[in-house]
Amino acid sequence: MWEAIRVTLLLAAVTTPLLLLLATPLAWWLAKGAGWVRDTVAAVVALPIVLPPTVLGFYLLIALGPHSPLMALLQPFGVRTLAFTFTGLVIGSLVYSLPFAVQPIRNAFEAMGPRPLEVAATLRASPWDAFWSVALPQARRGYVTAALLVFAHTIGEFGVVLMIGGAIPGQTEVVSIRIFQAVEQLNFAEAHLISGGLLAFSFVALMIMLVIDRRFGARSAGIRP
């Protein structure tokens, strides 16, 4: 059980900052206009919300498996496959939780509007300077929401992780899979313990989000619980 908790927390701790980094330019670009190219990209980013996790996991398994063209590119570096590895799990989590990072950050950038950046420009701030000194701090609520959602979502992952991780204890077995296996083995005590822990964790995460929402004013930026 403790191994599974360790792997899960590590996965969430690695996925969250990586995904915030990845989602930032994407959310920025999506917030900066409309058009069919952006709509298409927005739809692809949102796919993991509606796609059954097993479908996503299946394609990721193919993509990260030894016969995929993607892995062929990595073979000169001694990487044959990323399926059933922790790295593969991280990649899967990044894809699976992408919309939960992009959406709140994008909303925050959109809620900010163009004015603060125009003001910054008239005060001699370059676009890069304005991004760091104005856009990021103004969107901080979106970032907190995104971080909490991604962290919580990664902790609760099941289908994707099962498909590409294969539940190897100590490496790719996470808590949600551990619960499933405990129930299969009729080990209800352990299933109760982990489930109760996840329930409490999820509740606390949502409470934190609500409090942050209140604190930072009325404007909504992000998915409300």
Added chain:
Amino acid sequence: MIQVDLSGMVGDLALSVRFEAGAGLTALMGPSGSGKTTLLRAIAGLERLSGRVQVGDAVWQAEDRFVPVQKRAVGYVFQEPSLFSHLSVEGNLDFALRRSPKTVDKGAIVDLLRIGALLPRQVARLSGGERQRVAMARALLSGPDLLLMDEPLSSLDQAARAEILPLIRDVAESVPVLYVSHDPLEVARLTQRVLYLHNGRLSERAAVTLDGLSQAEIEALALKALGS
């Protein structure tokens, strides 16, 4: 000396404007939709019209160049006070001061706009008039050679307007100001130099002087100006 020669399409409106302005405050008036704000934004470089903009010796825009906003010595006061909500009043002022290439006397500007007591306050706790005063101070702290003001009083109540109007006059003594307004009374209190923008073109008109006029006459003038 400010020289502006700009033209272009703004929606359905063909804007074609050419004027020069010197020190002090020049008002830019005209009915809504006449392109006042677009013109101001184009002078700042926030929007692109074709033509030429020169302020002093600095050419901001010409056929072969378009200096980006952040490299223009321009101050801009927007219609609604656009302070950075993540910074305090002092933080907003320092944002401009840190990036200003000139040495600016912060204390003098803080005194000029009477915002000394507001410095530690959060932006959200300021009144509309206080915000606009801070926005003006912030624009001045960036060391502008030209200050553009886009109806800075229009979102304020009468008391706040009466309080800020003389401050704008004071500000215009140290930096040339181009002031957009649709309120003839407001403009009459500020300057004798008025440019009227109508159907995308400029016309200069005789200045309105309020001295010695009765309240009724002033109101009649205002109505006439609004009707045009």
